[in-house]
Amino acid sequence: MSPQEEEAVANTIPKKQEEEKGGRGEGGFRSWAVNHLKRLFAIHFIHVYLTYLIISSLLGGLIIWGIERSNLRSSYVDCMFIAVSALTSCGLSTLDMGKVRF
Numbered sequence: 001m002s003p004q005e006e007e008a009v010a011n012t013i014p015k016k017q018e019e020e021k022g023g024r025g026e027g028g029f030r031s032w033a034v035n036h037l038k039r040l041f042a043i044h045f046i047h048v049y050l051t052y053l054i055i056s057s058l059l060g061g062l063i064i065w066g067i068e069r070s071n072l073r074s075s076y077v078d079c080m081f082i083a084v085s086a087l088t089s090c091g092l093s094t095l096d097m098g099k100v101r102f
Contacts, residue, residue, distance in 0.1 A: 053088075058080070062076075064083055072099060
């Protein structure tokens with residue numbers, strides 16, 4: 001191997017290591033930013049599941065509050081607590097559900 005070839009190989013190794021470590025390398029700032037944004041906004045199962053839990057508990061709380069509002073004058077927080085308890089199958093309740101009339 002000639003000295004010129006050895007120098008060319010030596011110059012390419014640090015660039016590859018820099019790219020592997022997340023450096024800007026040959027792609028520049030734009031490719032680095034795009035890769036990090038893709039990782040930041042990646043949709044995973046836990047994101048979908050937590051979104052489902054939050055939306056379902058808020059809607060369930062509204063439904064129960066709408067039913068209870070005319071009979072027991074309960075607060076929305078109590079109704080949302082019941083909705084979350086039903087959604088997660090823990091069975092806790094802050095209101096007497098026997099008095100609820102549909």
